[in-house]
Amino acid sequence: MRIGVIGNNTASLQTRRLAYEVGKEIAKGGGILICGGLGGVMEAACQGTRDAGGMTVGILPGSSSKEANPYVSIPIVTGFSHGRNIIVVRSSEAIIAIEGSYGTLSEIAFALILDIPVIGLNTWLPHREGHESPPLIAAKDPEEAVRLAIDSISSQKKSLE
């Protein structure tokens, strides 16, 4: 199971704690963490996953593996700048969005295009007059977020059988 975690490159202590717990729960659930490989939410989530014995993939925007945070197990070096956001999304079977700014919004949009489930922890709610509400799933805490992500992946697989 590959679970993406998206959020800001810089984050408050409180937000990083949330991300750390999300990362930890992913490893405990047997998942691999996919992310953008940089700091803030990405780094805290990677640290959580690694501390719980899991593996992390960082899909980097720049041209060197050196920009990866220290908790990335496998750096993927794209050189595509923000153009790598869609690869983070496509490579994940479900996405957990933690707060976030416009980069996170772009990734939520790609997940919606590609029908990849998005679980939100205080994240974007896009609204457009005359358009159905996006099927974003709100979670109240990291445990619930990861459980909902795992459930959505399992039910996708079941529906394909």
Added chain:
Amino acid sequence: MRIGVIGNNTASLQTRRLAYEVGKEIAKGGGILICGGLGGVMEAACQGTRDAGGMTVGILPGSSSKEANPYVSIPIVTGFSHGRNIIVVRSSEAIIAIEGSYGTLSEIAFALILDIPVIGLNTWLPHREGHESPPLIAAKDPEEAVRLAIDSISSQKKSLE
């Protein structure tokens, strides 16, 4: 002046009329139209620009110039699927978003990341608790949308002098 027009690949007659007028106004203002090169809003906008004697660029997702709508002057063939959305945005000095679905939302997000002005005609309003409201500019009709786009480009240039 390069003005991007973003919106759905299929669109109602009413929406295509809006897009056509936007395209026409871009040509009348001396602009080049940048878009994703496909149907719906993109095709109607390209037709408007061409009918008024202007030039259009279609930045295509697939691997053949044949997928361009017939009003694209210059097809750019990326083969990057939705990964081309960021190129549509980066190549524009201002963006006009006409309604739209999640692809349009991804392009609005990239414009916000890259500080490229977005003028909206009944488009997405992303909201997040604790995050400032995105600086999207609402227009009431095609004329105003194009005027606001041109003004935002001119004032950017002035502020750089």
Added chain:
Amino acid sequence: MRIGVIGNNTASLQTRRLAYEVGKEIAKGGGILICGGLGGVMEAACQGTRDAGGMTVGILPGSSSKEANPYVSIPIVTGFSHGRNIIVVRSSEAIIAIEGSYGTLSEIAFALILDIPVIGLNTWLPHREGHESPPLIAAKDPEEAVRLAIDSISSQKKSLE
């Protein structure tokens, strides 16, 4: 007709003269010049095309249209670094390679993958034991290079009718 010109970002006076003539012949043949938008061969070719009244497209690696050479009519801003090389190739109906280094080699390889004709002016000859020779066409001067490019595009179109 969209003709790509590929070659180094820095070039000797002699090489730039070749590229300038290629650009001029493209415009005289009614073609649009596609290139990577930077200096050296790209800049000289763009200047030739513009001096003869033609149009040029520069598909840029970086994140700003400011990196385009002054003879680019339409800058396409990718932010994909060398990842934009394949877009230069895909957007062209034939490619003229003028000398060049490894970036040019990557573009020749993509043209070979995609079955886009490559006309060479003193450019790469890739060889592999046990593999057929790549179908590169050598030209003796700019006039012949552009004529061969135009002929190859015309015969492709005829074979599709």
Added chain:
Amino acid sequence: MRIGVIGNNTASLQTRRLAYEVGKEIAKGGGILICGGLGGVMEAACQGTRDAGGMTVGILPGSSSKEANPYVSIPIVTGFSHGRNIIVVRSSEAIIAIEGSYGTLSEIAFALILDIPVIGLNTWLPHREGHESPPLIAAKDPEEAVRLAIDSISSQKKSLE
């Protein structure tokens, strides 16, 4: 250590045996295998790495993880078609090229641009009049290829200390 293996999507039994041995040696040397994730050389190399207890990353061109060969541990889904070739290269610290066609040639070219060592097993030799010979390293068998790849990575690291 991340070692890339590049080569054709379809391959003879003999070539797949070479690739399998390369994959096995990578795992025995403690490396992670990076590749394009499809069949032929990529699949055989992945199988070799997995059989020896190692991990494999497949950077896929299409839009689904289902196109990965069964020996890919971690699929990275790009949707960028051949545009993903540069990501295979950038994510590797050294590249082993096994025979190959034009896709392989494009990856060798990118490795040369990016100064990533390329070890060749009967692969391309690009030549251009007036250009220095590309610094490709020929290996006589899989064991030597992997040893040269590991040595080149180690000496890079040493020279950075």
